[in-house]
Amino acid sequence: QLQIVESGGGLVQPGGSLRLSCGASTGVALANYAIGWFRQAPGKAREGVACISEVDGFTSYSDSVKSRFTIARDNANNIVYLQMNNLEPDDTATYYCAADRRYRQGWCPLSETLAPWNYWGQGTRVTVSS
Numbered sequence: 001q002l003q004i005v006e007s008g009g010g011l012v013q014p015g016g017s018l019r020l021s022c023g024a025s026t027g028v029a030l031a032n033y034a035i036g037w038f039r040q041a042p043g044k045a046r047e048g049v050a051c052i053s054e055v056d057g058f059t060s061y062s063d064s065v066k067s068r069f070t071i072a073r074d075n076a077n078n079i080v081y082l083q084m085n086n087l088e089p090d091d092t093a094t095y096y097c098a099a100d101r102r103y104r105q106g107w108c109p110l111s112e113t114l115a116p117w118n119y120w121g122q123g124t125r126v127t128v129s130s
Contacts, residue, residue, distance in 0.1 A: 009124030022097030034103035039093035048110025056105040
């Protein structure tokens, strides 16, 4: 059973950067899963931010974070990062990492309504404020 652990959240000023990490606590190789990053702001629905497919490294980003966020694998350390630059107050949310083995290449879904993700972490809080 895959267990996901997120880390790296915190308080950052507008314009600053943070790097979130998604790891597997049970030692299962994240390289064998598509990985998605989602976020949920207070009072709002959870939304997809970025994802990467399992085999070919296809990536997809929401329009609100495109050109500011980057998702990347570090297979040697079994971590998937979400590098967040030029952060804005609207980026304030709890960020969740998700994994699934079905999105192998050429596509990964940012809409849970369209295609669900099987495994979820507990989330890490990001606050962007001066």
